[in-house]
Amino acid sequence: MTSRNLEELSTAEALRLLAGVPIGRVVFTRHALPAIRPVNHLVADGQIVIRSNPGTVLSAEVAPSGAVVAFEADELDSDRHLGWSVIVTGVARLVDDPEEAAHYKARLRPWVSGEMDQVVRISPEIVTGFRLSPASPATT
Amino acid sequence: MTSRNLEELSTAEALRLLAGVPIGRVVFTRHALPAIRPVNHLVADGQIVIRSNPGTVLSAEVAPSGAVVAFEADELDSDRHLGWSVIVTGVARLVDDPEEAAHYKARLRPWVSGEMDQVVRISPEIVTGFRLSPASPATT
Numbered sequence: 001m002t003s004r005n006l007e008e009l010s011t012a013e014a015l016r017l018l019a020g021v022p023i024g025r026v027v028f029t030r031h032a033l034p035a036i037r038p039v040n041h042l043v044a045d046g047q048i049v050i051r052s053n054p055g056t057v058l059s060a061e062v063a064p065s066g067a068v069v070a071f072e073a074d075e076l077d078s079d080r081h082l083g084w085s086v087i088v089t090g091v092a093r094l095v096d097d098p099e100e101a102a103h104y105k106a107r108l109r110p111w112v113s114g115e116m117d118q119v120v121r122i123s124p125e126i127v128t129g130f131r132l133s134p135a136s137p138a139t140t
Numbered sequence: 141m142t143s144r145n146l147e148e149l150s151t152a153e154a155l156r157l158l159a160g161v162p163i164g165r166v167v168f169t170r171h172a173l174p175a176i177r178p179v180n181h182l183v184a185d186g187q188i189v190i191r192s193n194p195g196t197v198l199s200a201e202v203a204p205s206g207a208v209v210a211f212e213a214d215e216l217d218s219d220r221h222l223g224w225s226v227i228v229t230g231v232a233r234l235v236d237d238p239e240e241a242a243h244y245k246a247r248l249r250p251w252v253s254g255e256m257d258q259v260v261r262i263s264p265e266i267v268t269g270f271r272l273s274p275a276s277p278a279t280t
Binding site: 021022023025027028029032033034035036037038040068069070072074076078081085087089109111132 | 169176177178208214218221227
């Protein structure tokens, strides 16, 4: 295996990488069990914004109660074992303001159609991430 | 947007897709908070097998207590909004048998080096998944 450097990412760099990919995974707890859903997202003002349909656990249970969720995105090359992963932990809340919700909806194309969808915002409290990059020749 | 079909996957098809990709994400609860880690995995005898280092939460807390975890993998095309996602929920346990552990270790190349790494097996109890595929012309 090629030598690699494992680098911890700063919060700013982690959020920059997160903003550069369209898909992430929101992770929450339901009835004390871990649950995960792939979603598309955007990063605005340092917060992660996703869309969710009203009937889902995320819209009906997680966001209304201001529960803590995790959000993960990555770009990992499984052949070369290089890439990055970012994990954000924070409180999820529904975006109640109609104008603000409409603004985000226009920028986020949902995967499954639904007229009545809602917008959920995750406020990062803990941001962690790593990057595996090829080691420079001097250090191998 | 092109018309698409949303299809729920059978358990067999979901595990087949999961087995065909090298990277997934293990999701667990720590101190009542959701946590997620990207890992590489294999599927053997209907179970998901991953490697983990002894110092990690997964090895030191989650697997020894037989906690319930989720495991997710996907192949999603964010431009065309096509692809699949599979989510498995089940109990995680350390593989104690040295021969069995060695067998799996030989097949799973870890992302971060570590001599003393352990093998964790997830026994699926709930398997869900979906596939978004282009709608056939007759149904558009």
